[in-house]
Amino acid sequence: MNIVLLTHFGASSTGIGALGFSGQAFLIQLITFVLAYLVLRRYAFGPILDVMRRRRETIEHSVKLAEQLKNEQIELDKKVEKELHKARQEADAIISSAQDSGRQAIHEAEDKARDKAAGILKEAESRLVQDTARARKQLEGELVGLISDVTEAVIDEKVDAKKDAALIERALKERQTA
Numbered sequence: 710m711n712i713v714l715l716t717h718f719g720a721s722s723t724g725i726g727a728l729g730f731s732g733q734a735f736l737i738q739l740i741t742f743v744l745a746y747l748v749l750r751r752y753a754f755g756p757i758l759d760v761m762r763r764r765r766e767t768i769e770h771s772v773k774l775a776e777q778l779k780n781e782q783i784e785l786d787k788k789v790e791k792e793l794h795k796a797r798q799e800a801d802a803i804i805s806s807a808q809d810s811g812r813q814a815i816h817e818a819e820d821k822a823r824d825k826a827a828g829i830l831k832e833a834e835s836r837l838v839q840d841t842a843r844a845r846k847q848l849e850g851e852l853v854g855l856i857s858d859v860t861e862a863v864i865d866e867k868v869d870a871k872k873d874a875a876l877i878e879r880a881l882k883e884r885q886t887a
Contacts, residue, residue: 856880 856877 856873
């Protein structure tokens with residue numbers, strides 16, 4: 710009955726019908742639209758919405774994965790920085806240790822060189838004392854021979870060892886008193 714009223718209402722030449730509105734055409738269009746909507750909803754909207762849902766899930770998963778990778782990258786950067794800092798400290802410690810070892814080796818070498826030089830100096834002084842003593846003895850021997858020769862030449866007689874020793878002692882005593 711409502712449909713009949715609508716078609717009758719739309720067919721009149723006054724009111725809405727005067728504006729070009731046909732109730733029968735409207736009803737047919739409405740039924741066609743509802744049928745098209747139901748067909749599209751069953752066969753087109755479902756798969757389209759399913760594809761859109763899967764895309765949304767893929768995008769959300771990708772965003773979560775990107776955030777996770779970003780957080781992992783930040784943690785990895787922190788770990789790398791920490792390891793670099795640790796490596797720098799170890800390198801500084803190694804360099805410091807090497808410098809200390811080098812200084813210690815230099816000091817040890819200097820001490821050894823000083824000890825060796827002192828030993829060489831003591832040995833040279835000892836040789837000098839020995840050489841001086843040897844030279845004095847040799848000089849004394851030569852001096853005694855020269856004195857004996859001079860004494861023979863002065864007194865015109867051969868001087869034996871006893872006489873020579875007595876003359877030398879007397880000359881030394883005179884020299885000490887003078």
